[in-house]
Amino acid sequence: MLNLVLFGPPGSGKGTQSEKLITKYQLVHFSTGDILRGEINAGSQLGKEAKSFMEKGELVPDSVVIGMIAQKVDQNLNAKGFIFDGFPRTVAQAEALDKMLKERSIGISGMLSLEVAHDELVKRLLNRGLSSGRADDKDENVIENRIKVYNKETAPVADFYNKQNKFHGIKGVGEIDEIFNRLVSAIDTLA
Ligand code: ADP
Numbered sequence: 112m113l114n115l116v117l118f119g120p121p122g123s124g125k126g127t128q129s130e131k132l133i134t135k136y137q138l139v140h141f142s143t144g145d146i147l148r149g150e151i152n153a154g155s156q157l158g159k160e161a162k163s164f165m166e167k168g169e170l171v172p173d174s175v176v177i178g179m180i181a182q183k184v185d186q187n188l189n190a191k192g193f194i195f196d197g198f199p200r201t202v203a204q205a206e207a208l209d210k211m212l213k214e215r216s217i218g219i220s221g222m223l224s225l226e227v228a229h230d231e232l233v234k235r236l237l238n239r240g241l242s243s244g245r246a247d248d249k250d251e252n253v254i255e256n257r258i259k260v261y262n263k264e265t266a267p268v269a270d271f272y273n274k275q276n277k278f279h280g281i282k283g284v285g286e287i288d289e290i291f292n293r294l295v296s297a298i299d300t301l302a
Contacts, residue, residue, distance in 0.1 A: 112217055113138060113301070115193070115219075116199070118269065120265075121236060121257045128225070139190040141193060170264060177204060180198055185215075195219075200265045201268065202268055204268075224280050224281060236257075
């Protein structure tokens, strides 16, 4: 299996690049943000729990997202591989993911980290907010909080994978296809 963690701050292009990667490598895509928004739209109990965190740009509790991902993995054990997008977002989530995959005799092939500077992120997210319908993309304070939470809670996850020699930094600015080619070059060096 080819199991990728697509990593990077809000607005770094994970969703855009995931779409292209799933087509090329025929992977199953798990975006915790998309799954959570689906739960909110469906009015589920889980969605109700997640909503207040997401509106403020805070992280949803680890236990919620870990359970959600385990269920999705179990529904797709025959896949060629997975792309985890927006997950793991804390070191506790990364540890839980490793453990959960190990119990199923699978593992992460590599982490690809899209690197984009702060001001470019804010610009992209405000621009996305004009059409995405996402409340968390409309308010600059919420955007700044998401980036702050990323730097504090999520950035350490890179080190977690670096220690396993699985970290690959990718320049996330330029043309979409150019960035995609950088990702493909890194992926093609993996097992
Ligand atoms: P972005 O990367 O642009 O912030 P996402 O769709 O990945 O967009 O996430 C939107 C929101 O969903 C986050 O701000 C957070 O509240 C919640 N969320 C998504 N993934 C996770 C996760 N793995 N752990 C905790 N909260 C999450």
